[in-house]
Amino acid sequence: MTSMLITGANRGLGLDFVRRLAPEGWRIHACCRNPAKATDLQASADTHDVTIHALDVADFAQIDALKKTLGKEPIDVLFNNAGIMETIQRTLSLDHTNQMFDTLDEDEWMEVIRVNTMAPMRMCEIFVDNVAASERKQMLMMSSIVGSIGSNQTGRWYHYATSKTALNMVMRSLAADLKDRGITVMSLHPGWTQTDMGGPSAALTIDESVGGMVEVVKNLTPADSGRFIAWNGEDVPW
Amino acid sequence: MNTLAPFKMIEAFHDHLRRSDLKTVTNVSSIMGSIEDTSGDHVPYRSTKAALNMVTKALSGDLASDNIIVFSIHPGWVRTDMGGPSAAVSPEDSAAGIKKAIENANANASGKFFNWTGETLPW
Numbered sequence: 001m002t003s004m005l006i007t008g009a010n011r012g013l014g015l016d017f018v019r020r021l022a023p024e025g026w027r028i029h030a031c032c033r034n035p036a037k038a039t040d041l042q043a044s045a046d047t048h049d050v051t052i053h054a055l056d057v058a059d060f061a062q063i064d065a066l067k068k069t070l071g072k073e074p075i076d077v078l079f080n081n082a083g084i085m086e087t088i089q090r091t092l093s094l095d096h097t098n099q100m101f102d103t104l105d106e107d108e109w110m111e112v113i114r115v116n117t118m119a120p121m122r123m124c125e126i127f128v129d130n131v132a133a134s135e136r137k138q139m140l141m142m143s144s145i146v147g148s149i150g151s152n153q154t155g156r157w158y159h160y161a162t163s164k165t166a167l168n169m170v171m172r173s174l175a176a177d178l179k180d181r182g183i184t185v186m187s188l189h190p191g192w193t194q195t196d197m198g199g200p201s202a203a204l205t206i207d208e209s210v211g212g213m214v215e216v217v218k219n220l221t222p223a224d225s226g227r228f229i230a231w232n233g234e235d236v237p238w
Numbered sequence: 239m240n241t242l243a244p245f246k247m248i249e250a251f252h253d254h255l256r257r258s259d260l261k262t263v264t265n266v267s268s269i270m271g272s273i274e275d276t277s278g279d280h281v282p283y284r285s286t287k288a289a290l291n292m293v294t295k296a297l298s299g300d301l302a303s304d305n306i307i308v309f310s311i312h313p314g315w316v317r318t319d320m321g322g323p324s325a326a327v328s329p330e331d332s333a334a335g336i337k338k339a340i341e342n343a344n345a346n347a348s349g350k351f352f353n354w355t356g357e358t359l360p361w
Contacts, residue, residue, distance in 0.1 A: 101300045104246050117285060149273075149292050149361040155300030158293065162241060165292040166285035169273050173285075176278030238273040238361040 008082030012195035022048035080120035298349030
């Protein structure tokens, strides 16, 4: 039996991973901020081996509490999927005026970095023994091409972009630090997808994005550790 | 300190840069912020320097219309309080290399990541 611990599992990409993998017999610990509102996720939990946990990744004490709940249970795939564009919920657009030059909002920026960069690091630190005790030994980061320095030609989205760049560095550092324990660490780029964040005019359906990423994840080997791979299997530049 | 503060400095002094001759911003980054070259540990320092390099690249696009040049530079492993006494490079040599990079900077240098000795470094 393969197991996954995934954050941000109540909607969008995270929910679709659960919907695809649970029917295949995966044991899934699905985390979200508010389980009472996660009715779509609950539907998977009613019929499959899916356990829902309340977790706001920005609150590191909650991560510690989840560790106590899971104890020493092996986790094959730790998936740091939860992420935010900003602290309010808005669809991705080109006019995020609070993330453009001449509009620094340091509290907002630090919160995005806390959720998108520091929380994945904390999750990996807290659950490293669970992952090391598993068969697959994989840690995944939901990154974005917006965090690719080499691909950035336009500025804007400074909070989100820098948080994902820093996340890729966390990933690369962990890949080096955890190599001796046989743990594979990598970043994913989901494509611009029709989620709440991506908006309805995005290029990819959730089905196309997650369908591609599931294949990437299932085919990962230790040789892939430290890579940044898009939904279609292509490497993304740093 | 390493990421937001440089961004804030550039925002705050944007108009001064625009009215200057060289119109150049130098962000002192580090090879430890190179995602390509990373070897693990020192994760907070590494990730904040990688994020600073993203600030450099993104600002080079945003400020191109003002002809402002923005680049990151790795100062070398320098015998400073941070680098320690056994570091490879003297502060004088490092500063001279950075000064040269600033003097030679042109539009092609904007959005790049240089070593103190002049060559381009990978993100």
